[in-house]
Amino acid sequence: MAADYHMHLERGPWALEWLGRFVETARARGLSEIGFSEHPHRFREWRTLYPANVPAWVDKENTQHLDSYLRLIEEARGAGLPVRCGVEWDFFPGCEAQLERAIRAHPWDYAIGSVHWLPPEEPGGPWWDFDNLSRAGEWAGRDVLDAYRRYFRILTQAAQSRLFDFIGHADVIKVCGHRPAEDVSDLYESAASAFASSGVCVEINTAGWRKPVGEIYPAPRFLQACRRAGVPVLINSDAHIPEDVGRDFDRAAAYAGGMGYTEVATFASRTRRMVPLA
């Protein structure tokens, strides 16, 4: 197995001991690289990348300084660990220029683009953190198909911004288990073609198997559409604890292989290199 580039240290301290447990699991599971991808909302320097009208938890968690993250990764690299550094950026339409400045300010190995937020439905209303399992009640009374359509519109804009190396958990809108009764193949097809024309990869993210939806991201028909469009993939765990690093990668590799994929993407200094799937 090549690498696992999507994980978060946020449940532990900025300490080599905590980071090292993620690396040890990666080694034990046969990965040759590991990469971290913190959430920007944690860092004071990046609060302005978020709209003012987001739920209160964003400000509550906006307490860290970017230096702590960057310094820890440098220490981990200095200790000879095969560690890559990225960020899982939140995409808000209209904020591309500001986001681009934040991404360009540091020498990341890769940039993940994720859509975790849907815009207010009425002026002045709050942005909706639809994938927040602790606020899953927010789905009550929502039009599920409309939520999917809005999500996929923003996902397409995220790809078209060309700010990212790969798209995170491309159909995370399903995370709580809400699915429209209608067929959404058209959404998959147009997202896949936007990924292809923008030159962005899509991650196969095993965390979906650990969530209420119980399905990997992207769903089979969505991944098939990506494959037909020629979108490259990579496999990630979205681990928040060491035990989840590289989790279910054999199963995910079989899933990708079954769709006809033979290679996965690796990244260093924002340069993509394709390597055999397994």
Ligand SMILES: [Zn+2]
């Ligand atoms: Zn995410």
Ligand SMILES: [Zn+2]
């Ligand atoms: Zn994540």
